[in-house]
Amino acid sequence: MLSNDEKFRQFLQSKGLKFTPERQAILNCVFASDRHFEAEDLLIDMRQHDLRVSKATIYRTLALLVKGGLLREVIFGEKHAHYEHVHDHEHHDHLVCSGCGKIIEFTDERIERLQDEVCNKHKFRTISHRLQITGLCEDCINAGISE
Amino acid sequence: MLSNDEKFRQFLQSKGLKFTPERQAILNCVFASDRHFEAEDLLIDMRQHDLRVSKATIYRTLALLVKGGLLREVIFGEKHAHYEHVHDHEHHDHLVCSGCGKIIEFTDERIERLQDEVCNKHKFRTISHRLQITGLCEDCINAGISE
DNA sequence: ATGGGTGCAAATGCTTTGCAAGTAC
DNA sequence: GTACTTGCAAAGCATTTGCACCCAT
Numbered sequence: 545m546l547s548n549d550e551k552f553r554q555f556l557q558s559k560g561l562k563f564t565p566e567r568q569a570i571l572n573c574v575f576a577s578d579r580h581f582e583a584e585d586l587l588i589d590m591r592q593h594d595l596r597v598s599k600a601t602i603y604r605t606l607a608l609l610v611k612g613g614l615l616r617e618v619i620f621g622e623k624h625a626h627y628e629h630v631h632d633h634e635h636h637d638h639l640v641c642s643g644c645g646k647i648i649e650f651t652d653e654r655i656e657r658l659q660d661e662v663c664n665k666h667k668f669r670t671i672s673h674r675l676q677i678t679g680l681c682e683d684c685i686n687a688g689i690s691e
Numbered sequence: 692m693l694s695n696d697e698k699f700r701q702f703l704q705s706k707g708l709k710f711t712p713e714r715q716a717i718l719n720c721v722f723a724s725d726r727h728f729e730a731e732d733l734l735i736d737m738r739q740h741d742l743r744v745s746k747a748t749i750y751r752t753l754a755l756l757v758k759g760g761l762l763r764e765v766i767f768g769e770k771h772a773h774y775e776h777v778h779d780h781e782h783h784d785h786l787v788c789s790g791c792g793k794i795i796e797f798t799d800e801r802i803e804r805l806q807d808e809v810c811n812k813h814k815f816r817t818i819s820h821r822l823q824i825t826g827l828c829e830d831c832i833n834a835g836i837s838e
Numbered sequence: 839a840t841g842g843g844t845g846c847a848a849a850t851g852c853t854t855t856g857c858a859a860g861t862a863c
Numbered sequence: 864g865t866a867c868t869t870g871c872a873a874a875g876c877a878t879t880t881g882c883a884c885c886c887a888t
Contacts, residue, residue, distance in 0.1 A: 562862050562867060583852080598870045603853060623770055623877080624852055639815050648813055655805045659824060662797055667829040668786050675822040677806060682814040709842060709887050730877075745845045750878060770852085771877050 548575050548614055555612035569595045570605045574615065580628050580647060618674065637675040643684030695722050695761055702759035716742045717752045721762065727775050727794060765821065784822040790831030 546554070552571055553563050573590050574581075581589075583602055590597060597605075606627060609615040615627045618638070635656070639648040655675070663670050693701070699718055700710050720737050721728075728736075730749055737744060744752075753774060756762040762774045765785065782803070786795040802822065810817050 560867080564862070564868065566869070600854080600871080601869060604868085623772065625770065639810070639813060641815075642818060648815065650809055650813070652805055652809055655802055655809075658799055658802045658805070659822075662799055662802075663786065663824060663826065666786060666795055666797070667832070668788075668795065668824070668826050669832055670824055670826040671789060672826075673822070673824040675806075675820070677810060677815070677817055677820040679810065679815050679817040679819075685814070685816055707842080711843060711887070713844070746877095747846080747879080748844060751843085 552609065552612055552614055555614075556608070561608070566597045566601050567605050567608070569597060570602060571609070571614075574609065574627075575629065578629060580618070580626050582624060582626050616672070618676075635673075637677075639677050639679065639681070641681035641684055642678055643680050643687070646681050646683075648681065699756065699759055699761055702761075703755070708755070713744045713748050714752050714755070716744060717749060718756070718761075721756065721774075722776065725776060727765070727773050729771060729773050763819075765823075782820075784824075786824050786826065786828070788828035788831055789825055790827050790834070793828050793830075795828065 548571060549568075552567070556563050556567070569590065570586070573586060573593065573595065583599070583606060586606075587599055587602055590602075606615065606625075610617055610627070613630055616630050618626050618628055636649040636651045637655075639650065641647070659673060660670070662668075695718060696715075699714070703710050703714070716737065717733070720733060720740065720742065730746070730753060733753075734746055734749055737749075753762065753772075757764055757774070760777055763777050765773050765775055783796040783798045784802075786797065788794070806820060807817070809815075
């Protein structure tokens with residue numbers, strides 16, 4: 545299996561784009577941890593590691609990483625973009641707690657299959673899908689937090 | 692069953708809020724047709740019917756309609772909000788065509804049940820959920836349109 | 839009468855873009 | 864050498880907010 549590095553490099557090459565130090569640095573930083581993040585998080589994270597890239601370049605590179613299939617864009621309660629790694633092995637969906645913001649990931653093969661069935665019925669060709677359930681997690685329910 | 696009018700009126704009253712002519716006009720306009728729309732669409736629509744309300748009031752009222760359970764906020768490809776009517780009879784999900792923007796609604800009881808099952812497993816209390824599949828519709832596939 | 843509501847314009851917050859200078863290929 | 868890239872600051876866009884005046888209850 546290709547490393548993220550090679551995957552991105554190949555994607556850029558196929559589009560006639562360049563693999564610059566800035567893109568390398570962003571790529572490293574994005575894949576250094578495995579959590580959901582947004583553009584601002586990444587910027588702060590990079591600054592803390594003394595990697596200086598402009599905000600504009602971060603936005604431009606994140607868009608490329610999505611196009612190249614290395615990141616997936618997810619939109620939670622807020623209206624700005626969040627990103628997560630694309631894992632080659634599985635697609636997953638999210639439970640988003642509106643009490644504490646916690647995000648629980650899950651996969652359910654049966655749901656995936658039913659989605660495929662719906663698409664077939666409508667002669668629709670899936671590119672991507674997103675299932676998100678908003679609610680309250682166990683901790684918040686116990687803490688008596690309500691919507 | 693309550694009309695939208697009565698439902699909104701009751702909601703407002705229960706919160707100590709007022710039923711103003713502006714809110715009435717927006718309510719009428721929102722429920723005059725049955726499609727997905729965004730704030731700007733509504734503004735234009737109202738202007739064309741010579742109903743003048745400020746953009747600020749539209750935003751403020753849409754938020755109230757969501758809180759009151761008359762509208763549901765859905766977020767498609769773009770990062771701004773879209774709205775749809777809440778039908779008392781069913782929740783539905785969306786197939787969004789990235790070729791022509793068409794939106795196909797569907798419901799599948801089995802998927803709903805599996806979602807409940809997932810939530811139970813995680814002791815998560817659902818407030819709302821959203822399933823959206825992005826892809827190409829039959830027409831766009833036949834027209835040879837690709838992502 | 840009074841607490842909420844409205845319009846307006848300014849502010850916000852995320853994201854995109856124009857441009858001049860730099861650089862990977 | 865020539866596209867493609869970058870950083871910066873300015874622009875964009877949807878949405879929110881402060882404020883002075885207005886009105887439904």
